[in-house]
Every structure is written in C-alpha cells, then in structure tokens.
Amino acid sequence: MKAMKMKNGGTALVLRSCVAAVCMLAAGTTMWLPRAATAQGTGGGAVVKSAEDVKGMLTPALPANAKEIAAVMTTAKVGEVITIRGNIVMATDAFGEKVATFTLGDESARTGERPALDKLPASDAGIAAAARATVQIADASGVAMGFGLSGQQGLKAGAEVFVTGKVVAANGASALVVNATSLHVARSAMPMGFFTEKPAASARDVSEARASGGLKAGDEVVLRGRIGGSKEPFVAGRAVFTLMGRGLKACNEISGDKCLKPWDYCCDTKEEILANSVTVQVVDEKGQPLRTDTKGRRGLKELSEVVVVGKVLVADGKAVVINAKSMHVAQ
Amino acid sequence: MRRLPFEYAVRNLGRSPARLVLSIGGSALVVLLILVAGGFVAGMSRALRATGGEHNVLILGAGSEESVERSEIEASTPGVLAASVPGIRTRAGVAYVSPEVHVMLPVGVGVTETGGNRRQVMMRGVTPTAALVHASVTLTEGRWPTAGSDEMMVGRMVSTVMGVSAGAVAVGEKISFDKRMWTVVGTFSAPGTVVEAEVWLPLTDLKAATKRETDSCVVFTLEPYDEATGEGAEFADIAAFTKTRPDLELVAMTEREYYGKLALFFGPIKLVAWVTAGLIAIGGLFGGLNTMYAAFASRIRELGTLQALGYRRAAIVWSMIQEATLATAAGGLLACAVGVLLLDGLAVRFSMGAFGLAIDERVVGIGLMSGLALGVIGALPPAVKCLSPTIPLALKAV
Numbered sequence: 091m092k093a094m095k096m097k098n099g100g101t102a103l104v105l106r107s108c109v110a111a112v113c114m115l116a117a118g119t120t121m122w123l124p125r126a127a128t129a130q131g132t133g134g135g136a137v138v139k140s141a142e143d144v145k146g147m148l149t150p151a152l153p154a155n156a157k158e159i160a161a162v163m164t165t166a167k168v169g170e171v172i173t174i175r176g177n178i179v180m181a182t183d184a185f186g187e188k189v190a191t192f193t194l195g196d197e198s199a200r201t202g203e204r205p206a207l208d209k210l211p212a213s214d215a216g217i218a219a220a221a222r223a224t225v226q227i228a229d230a231s232g233v234a235m236g237f238g239l240s241g242q243q244g245l246k247a248g249a250e251v252f253v254t255g256k257v258v259a260a261n262g263a264s265a266l267v268v269n270a271t272s273l274h275v276a277r278s279a280m281p282m283g284f285f286t287e288k289p290a291a292s293a294r295d296v297s298e299a300r301a302s303g304g305l306k307a308g309d310e311v312v313l314r315g316r317i318g319g320s321k322e323p324f325v326a327g328r329a330v331f332t333l334m335g336r337g338l339k340a341c342n343e344i345s346g347d348k349c350l351k352p353w354d355y356c357c358d359t360k361e362e363i364l365a366n367s368v369t370v371q372v373v374d375e376k377g378q379p380l381r382t383d384t385k386g387r388r389g390l391k392e393l394s395e396v397v398v399v400g401k402v403l404v405a406d407g408k409a410v411v412i413n414a415k416s417m418h419v420a421q
Numbered sequence: 422m423r424r425l426p427f428e429y430a431v432r433n434l435g436r437s438p439a440r441l442v443l444s445i446g447g448s449a450l451v452v453l454l455i456l457v458a459g460g461f462v463a464g465m466s467r468a469l470r471a472t473g474g475e476h477n478v479l480i481l482g483a484g485s486e487e488s489v490e491r492s493e494i495e496a497s498t499p500g501v502l503a504a505s506v507p508g509i510r511t512r513a514g515v516a517y518v519s520p521e522v523h524v525m526l527p528v529g530v531g532v533t534e535t536g537g538n539r540r541q542v543m544m545r546g547v548t549p550t551a552a553l554v555h556a557s558v559t560l561t562e563g564r565w566p567t568a569g570s571d572e573m574m575v576g577r578m579v580s581t582v583m584g585v586s587a588g589a590v591a592v593g594e595k596i597s598f599d600k601r602m603w604t605v606v607g608t609f610s611a612p613g614t615v616v617e618a619e620v621w622l623p624l625t626d627l628k629a630a631t632k633r634e635t636d637s638c639v640v641f642t643l644e645p646y647d648e649a650t651g652e653g654a655e656f657a658d659i660a661a662f663t664k665t666r667p668d669l670e671l672v673a674m675t676e677r678e679y680y681g682k683l684a685l686f687f688g689p690i691k692l693v694a695w696v697t698a699g700l701i702a703i704g705g706l707f708g709g710l711n712t713m714y715a716a717f718a719s720r721i722r723e724l725g726t727l728q729a730l731g732y733r734r735a736a737i738v739w740s741m742i743q744e745a746t747l748a749t750a751a752g753g754l755l756a757c758a759v760g761v762l763l764l765d766g767l768a769v770r771f772s773m774g775a776f777g778l779a780i781d782e783r784v785v786g787i788g789l790m791s792g793l794a795l796g797v798i799g800a801l802p803p804a805v806k807c808l809s810p811t812i813p814l815a816l817k818a819v
Contacts, residue, residue, distance in 0.1 A: 319667075320483075327657035330664050360483070360670060369665050379661045408668035 138227055141190070141237045147227070148243055149254075149274045154386035156252045159196040159266065160221040166260040173254040174223055174268065175387075177279060180205040181214035184247050185240035190228075192239055194251060196221035197282045204282070210247055219264035225253050228269045232258060243275060250279035250382070278380035280329070280372065281415075285388050289314075289397035289418040297335025297366045305368075305405045311412065314397045314420070316340065318353035319367045323392060329372035329380040333398065333412075337366040340393055353392035368410040370398050370417075377413075388419045395420040424736045425727070430743035437716070441748060444712055448752030448795050449759075451705030456760040456788045458698030460778035461769065462691040468776035469684040472614040473677030476510070477554055478659050480639040483670040487682065489523045493635040496520070498669060502639060506662050508654020510642045512553065517642035519554040522546035522627050524637070528620065529597040530589045540583045543619045543774050544598075546627030554640045557614055563592040563607030568623035573598075574607035576617040578775040581768035596620070599630040615680075618774025640676065687771075702791060709799035713745055717807040724807055725815025734808050741804040746796030753792020757785050 138144060156175035166172055176194035178184050185192045195214060197204070199221035205211055226234040239245050252274040259267035296315035299305055315333035317323050318340060323332045334340070334355065342352035349356060355363050371379045384390055400414040434441050480502065485492035499520040503509060510517040524546075527539035545551075549565065552558065566572035573596065580587045588594075595602045603622070611617045628634065646653035659673040717724075727737055757780075765780040810818065 325657060325660045325664050327655070328661040330661045332664060332667070364667050367667065369667060371661070371665065379658075381657070404665070406668075409666055411665050 138235065141239060141242045144190075144227065144239065144243050144245075144273070147270065147273050149272050152274050152276070152383040152386040153252050153254055153272075154391070155389050156386070158198065159194060159223045160199045163220055163223075163260075163264075163266055164262050166257045166262075166266055168257050168260055170257045171255065171271075172257060172268065173252060175250070175252050176223065178245065178247050178249050178251060179214035179217060179222065180207070180210055180247050181212060182210050183213050185238055185245075186226075186234065188236060188238050189226075190235040190237055190239050191224055191226040192245060194223045194225055194253065200282075207248060223253075223266040223268055225251075225255070225268050225270050226258075228258075232269065243273075244277065245273075245275060248279065250276040252276070276382040277327075278329070278374060278382045280380065280382065280387070284372065284414075284416055286416050286418045289420060290399045290416070293397045295335045295337070296333050296368050297337025300335065300365060300368070300410065301337065305402050305410050307402050307405050309402045309405075310400075311402055312397065312399050313368060313412065314395070315368070316353075316393050316395050317390070318393055319355055319363050321351050321354045323353060324383065324385040325379070326385075327381060327383060329382055329384050331370055331384055333368050333370050333396065334363070335366045338362060342393075351392070364408060368412050370400070370412045370414050371403075372414050390419055422733055422736055423731065425732060425740040427743065430740045430747065433744050434747060440712060440716060444709070444745075444748040445752040445755065447705060447708055447712070448749035448792055449756040450752075451702050451795060452753045452756035452788045452792045453759060454701050454705075455698045455791045456756060456780055456784055457764065457778065458694045459784035459787050460760065460764055460767075460780045461694050463781055463784050464769065464776045464779035465687060465691065465771065466684055467613055467779050468615045469680045469687070470677070472557075472611075472616060473675065473680045474554065474556060474640075474642060475677070476643045476645060477640055477676035478643060478656060479674050479676050479679050480641070480659070480663070480671050481637075481674065483672045486672055486674060486679075487686075489638050489679070490525060492523075492637050493633075494638065494671060495669065496634060496636055498636065498671065499639045499641075501666075501669070502641065502662070505666075506654065506659060508644050508646065508652070508658060510553075510644045515550065515553065517550065517553045519551045519640045520548060520624060520636045520638075521551065521640060522624060522631070522633070522637045524627070524631055526598065526631075528583070530583055530585050530594070539597075542579060542582055543615075544627060545616075545619050545621050546624040547621050548624050551621070551640075554642050555611070555616065557611040558609050558616060559611070561608050561610050563605070566606050566622055566626075568625050571601060571603045571626070572606045573603050573620050573622040574609055575605055576619050576621075576774075577608065577610045578618040578768050578777075579620055581775045582618045582770055613777070615774045615776060618776075690771075702795075706795060706799060709745075709749070709795055710802060713799050713803040714806065717741060717803045721807050721810060721815050721818040725810070725812050725818065728808075728812050729816065737808060738801070738804045742797055742800045745800035746793055749792045749796035749799065750789075753789050753795075756792070757788050760788065761785065 138147065153173045156173040159174050159176045162172060162174055174194065177197050179193045179195040195217035199218060200216045202216045204216065205214065228234050245251065253268055253270050254272045255268040255270040257266065258269050259265055290312045293312045293314040296313050299311065299313055305311065313333065315335050317331050318334045319332040325331065338355055338358050340352045340355060341347045341349035341357055344357055347357065373379055397418045397420060398412060398414045399416045400412040402410065403413045404411040480494065480498065481489060481492040482494050499518050503516045503518045524544050525541050526544050528542050529539040563574065566574050575590045580590050583590065590596065590605055592605055592608060594605045596605060644653040646655045656673065656675055663671040663673050724737055728734065760780045764778050766777040768775050768777055
C-alpha cells in the first residue's frame with residue numbers, strides 16, 4: 091500500500107512540477123504584458139500621465155469617415171464612440187488652462203471673418219455652439235487631466251484635428267463633449283470650404299476632357315472622375331491623387347475579373363491609363379502639395395467618384411496636373 | 422525538502438568519461454547546428470536590412486517594385502529629379518543623386534575572355550556620386566575605376582560569390598566579362614550589407630557592355646525635413662513628384678522598404694533553416710534521451726538507496742537534471758565558443774550575392790538556452806522512469 095502511495099506520489103510529483111512550470115510561465119508572461127489597463131488617462135491603449143504622453147494617442151493615419159461636428163451634434167448619444175473632424179477654434183480660450191481640454195469647431199459653419207493667428211480674440215464668436223465640440227483627455231474616472239494641451243503635438247489654434255472618442259455629454263443642440271481615445275493632427279489643414287456639399291455645374295468627364303485636347307495650362311476646369319489608375323492612387327501624407335475618366339473601365343466593371351485592387355486598371359496599358367487620367371493636388375501658398383492625406387476625408391477612397399474644380403498646372407500632352415480649389419465627393 | 426549535494430551530480434558525471442564526452446559532444450553538435458541556422462537567418466536579415474540607407478530613396482520603373490534588375494528608367498530621369506525635387510542633399514554643390522544599372526551577369530577569374538568557369542555576380546554600374554549616397558561603402562584599397570578603361574572595383578565578398586581566393590580578385594588582377602578582360606583597380610567594403618558581394622564599374626561602361634540605354638534606378642539621399650525651417654524633404658514629397666509625372670512611369674520606394682521586401686521574399690528560406698535545425702535538435706534530443714536512459718537505468722538500485730535514506734523523489738530528479746544539464750550546458754558553451762570564434766562572419770552565398778553568418782548575442786542566447794533545454798528535457802523522462810519502481814523493487818534491481 092505504501093509502495094503504491096509512493097508510486098502515485100511520483101506521478102503526482104511530475105504532474106505538480108508540470109502545473110507549477112505552466113503557472114510560472116504564465117506568471118512570467120503576465121509580467122511582460124504591457125500595463126495599458128493601468129493607464130490613468132483614457133488615451134486608448136496609451137498611458138497618458140502628462141502632456142508629453144499625448145504623443146502616444148496620435149495616429150499616423152487619418153481616420154476614415156470622420157463626421158463634421160455640426161452634422162453629428164444632433165445625432166450623437168452619450169456613451170457612443172464617434173470620430174469627428176474640426177479645427178481648433180481661433181481664440182485664446184481654445185485650450186483649457188492646466189486642464190487637458192480644447193474646443194474644436196466646424197469651420198464650414200463659421201459666420202464672419204476668420205480671426206488671424208497673430209490677433210486671436212478671447213473667444214471665437216464666429217462658430218456657434220451648435221458647431222463646436224469640447225474634447226478632453228480624461229482620467230479613469232472621466233475627469234479631464236490636469237495639464238494643458240496648447241502647443242503639444244501640433245495642437246494649436248486653427249489646427250485640423252480628427253478625434254475618436256466616447257461622447258460623455260450631448261444635448262442634441264448645443265453641447266457635445268468627447269473624451270478622446272485617439273487623435274490625428276493634420277500637418278497641413280485643408281483649405282476652408284474645400285469639400286462642397288453639391289457638385290459644381292458643367293463638370294466634364296476626365297476622359298472626355300483629355301480626348302478633346304482642351305486642357306491647357308492655366309485653364310479653370312471642372313472635372314468628374316474616379317480615384318484610381320494605380321495600386322496606390324493616393325499619396326500617403328500629401329494631398330495628391332490620380333483621377334480616372336469613364337473612358338476606361340475599372341477592373342470590377344469587367345465581367346469575370348477578380349482583381350483584388352480593381353482601381354489599378356491593370357487590364358489597360360500604361361499609355362491608355364495616362365491618356366485617361368489627371369493628377370489632382372491641393373497646394374499651399376508656395377505651390378507645394380499640402381502635408382496631409384486626402385484618403386479618408388468625407389469617406390474618400392479608391393474608386394470614389396468626385397467632381398474637382400481647379401486650375402490646370404501642367405498639360406504637356408502626356409501628363410495633366412490640376413491644382414484643386416474645391417471638391418465634391420459624389421459617391 | 423532535503424536536497425542532494427551539488428557535488429553528487431558533478432561527481433556522477435565523471436563515473437563514465439566516455440559517456441560524458443558523448444553527452445558534451447552530442448549537445449555541442451546540436452547547439453552548433455542551431456547557431457548556424459540562427460546565424461544564417463540573422464545574417465541574411467541584417468545584410469538586407471543594413472543595405473538600405475536611412476534617408477535614401479530608390480526611384481524605379483513603375484511595375485518593377487520587386488526587382489531593381491527588371492527596372493528600366495530613362496537616362497534623363499536623374500536630371501529631372503535633381504531639378505524638380507527640393508530637399509535632395511548636396512555637398513559642395515553636388516547633389517546626392519546616383520543613377521545606377523544593376524544586373525546579374527557571369528564573370529570569370531583567371532580565365533580567357535570567353536572560356537573558363539564563370540559565376541553570376543551582381544554588377545552595379547555607377548557614377549562617382551554613388552560614393553555619396555552609399556555611405557556604408559568604403560574604398561579599402563586601390564582607386565575608383567575610370568570610365569572607358571575596362572576597370573572595375575570589387576566588394577570584399579566577391580571572392581566568396583565567385584568561389585575563388587581573395588587574392589584572385591585583388592587589385593591588379595584580371596576579371597573576364599563581356600568577352601574581354603577587365604582590371605581590378607580597387608576593393609571596397611560595406612560591412613554587413615549585400616553590396617559587399619557586388620562588382621562596381623563605371624555606369625557608361627556597363628551600359629555599353631549590356632547594350633542598354635536606360636538606367637535601372639536612381640538612388641538619392643534626402644535632407645531630413647525640418648519643421649521649423651521648412652527645409653529638406655520627406656519620402657512623401659518624392660511619392661508626390663512621381664504621381665505628378667505619370668509620363669515618366671516611375672515609382673518611389675525607400676531603400677529600406679525595397680530591401681525589407683526582399684527580406685520577406687527570403688522568409689521561406691529562413692523558415693526552412695529553422696525547421697531543419699529544429700528537426701536535427703529533436704533528433705539530438707532523442708539521442709540524448711537514449712544516453713540518459715542508459716546512464717540512469719544502471720543506477721536504479723542506487724536511486725532506491727537514496728530514497729531509503731530519506732531523499733524524496735523530487736530531490737533525486739533535481740539532482741539528475743543538474744547532472745544532465747551540466748553536461749549539455751558544457752556542450753552548449755563549447756558550441757557557442759566555436760560559433761563566435763569560427764563561424765561569426767563566415768561568408769555564405771545566396772542568390773543576391775553573399776552575406777556573413779551573424780552569431781550575435783541573440784543567436785548565442787538561443788544556443789545556450791537550447792543546450793540547457795536539452796539537459797532538462799533529456800533528463801526528465803529517464804529520471805521519472807528510473808524512479809517509478811517502488812523502493813523494495815529498486816533495491817533488488819540488477
């Protein structure tokens with residue numbers, strides 16, 4: 091009996107050793123896990139304890155389908171996670187003092203002149219409360235953290251910011267408070283009113299305009315087309331993309347084609363693609379493309395149909411480059 | 422729990438010197454193999470990763486993103502780029518723009534113009550600006566080749582690629598290529614990169630030899646963008662340039678991205694290296710198990726006696742693990758010493774040229790851990806087996 095016990099004891103010993111080893115391994119693994127759960131701030135997975143830590147909340151890519159503040163004001167519900175786009179209001183009270191909050195405004199709802207950066211008023215009266223949102227970085231209990239955000243990570247008056255976060259206050263009319271979990275600060279803000287709600291009249295298809303040979307440098311044009319022409323028609327980090335005319339079919343319009351990136355027009359030759367496309371860019375005052383993405387704005391993606399109003403910069407018979415002034419996303 | 426003294430495990434090792442040598446030798450061989458596999462993977466990854474310059478951008482022909490050798494761009498492209506893109510680094514008025522031709526061609530050493538044993542070597546046609554953009558390249562002997570003189574310079578690992586001694590491609594030696602003999606006028610190094618396995622010659626000479634008018638690519642170095650001054654450029658500026666010049670049919674990639682994609686291409690080969698090492702390690706483990714079974718089986722009575730004296734099974738298992746691990750750890754250390762002293766940097770040929778085995782601290786760590794694991798895993802099953810008989814049965818064991 092004793093021998094049996096000892097034999098069983100040996101097996102148990104091995105089993106116990108195995109269990110102990112697994113437990114130790116598990117404990118060891120846990121020690122190496124990131125401690126995001128212990129974060130004081132609400133910065134998504136980032137631990138936010140100071141203004142410098144806000145860097146961890148920044149996303150390099152522009153979030154797709156961000157909504158304008160005025161549009162979301164009436165629909166936002168407390169507890170809902172939303173992504174909004176806006177510009178930090180042009181006022182000295184845009185940022186909380188020693189508190190992690192800032193006010194985002196919908197520039198399309200502005201009335202009157204936009205204040206100059208070097209002459210900021212105490213408050214930005216040009217944007218009504220119905221087109222403003224208060225963004226805060228809060229601690230675990232939902233209270234805004236005790237540091238200021240002015241000047242941190244590109245956050246300044248006028249900066250274009252995309253905020254993803256949870257709605258903590260909304261009255262459906264004039265109050266919207268969002269606890270941010272991630273931020274995207276555009277390095278260059280898109281011009282005010284660049285995106286229009288309605289397409290400009292008398293738009294011509296890109297293929298038609300190119301075939302007629304009517305595009306000359308300096309001409310004001312209104313062109314309709316779809317974003318495509320290569321595997322990556324958008325330039326990441328710059329407001330540049332290529333627009334294709336209806337003269338060519340996208341791969342998904344060709345029966346039986348199973349192309350994974352139908353916007354690359356891989357069934358057509360490079361010459362055909364070149365003859366049916368224009369390059370569109372949004373430039374700054376120096377003529378350089380803006381340092382921001384266009385993909386994701388207003389749901390813009392590959393094969394989106396857009397109407398662009400702009401001026402022909404280059405038309406040398408091969409390449410055509412348009413400096414866009416405004417754009418409407420048709421679908 | 423009362424433990425057996427450590428000396429017991431140590432002294433047991435000396436009971437059969439032949440078995441000890443076998444254990445150490447076997448584990449050393451297994452660990453050495455793991456080191457070779459690890460060094461191969463680390464060396465290849467490091468070479469491809471290090472080849473790309475931090476601020477270098479590669480302009481290729483559209484559609485040739487996966488192979489610079491297939492790429493063709495107009496010879497006028499470097500000039501257009503230098504004139505159109507602000508933010509390219511310059512020194513004394515010279516822009517860091519290097520038009521290049523990359524082509525894999527057969528070359529021979531010590532043979533006639535056409536005959537003899539030839540090997541495929543990566544040839545790079547360059548201009549003197551290549552020295553600016555490829556900062557890792559250092560001329561170690563001789564001089565830069567002169568255009569129109571049938572001269573070339575060779576990387577430190579070209580001899581490995583060609584399967585000849587280093588002296589055969591030293592300065593002053595002749596290399597046959599394009600049905601004529603070329604003189605080696607310089608040697609260069611580019612530590613840790615695949616460039617070391619290349620032959621460089623003047624761009625115009627290589628284009629004439631290969632009867633091509635186009636370049637393969639343009640490599641240029643950007644001045645890092647300064648937010649405060651607005652000076653310099655970023656990769657996105659180059660991508661935007663290629664998008665606004667679709668007629669040139671260009672595509673821009675950072676040099677690191679290009680070589681990073683090549684590293685992904687070689688991923689399956691690295692996996693095969695690890696799987697092979699793993700399979701042989703498992704074979705070695707079974708061999709070790711066999712040895713340990715034999716070693717412990719002859720000591721069942723002794724183990725029974727230890728239990729009768731009051732030592733618990735756990736204490737005896739612990740001592741057996743110590744004993745086995747000491748032997749395999751010694752083998753592991755021996756293998757690591759051999760690896761670091763003899764294998765580190767050893768040149769290995771592959772399709773893109775050659776690279777050195779990298780027995781770095783991570784690989785050594787994996788080797789040492791493997792040696793320890795061999796000891797622990799190799800000792801447990803024989804130990805459990807030998808301790809399973811009851812004490813009376815163990816004491817009667819022959």
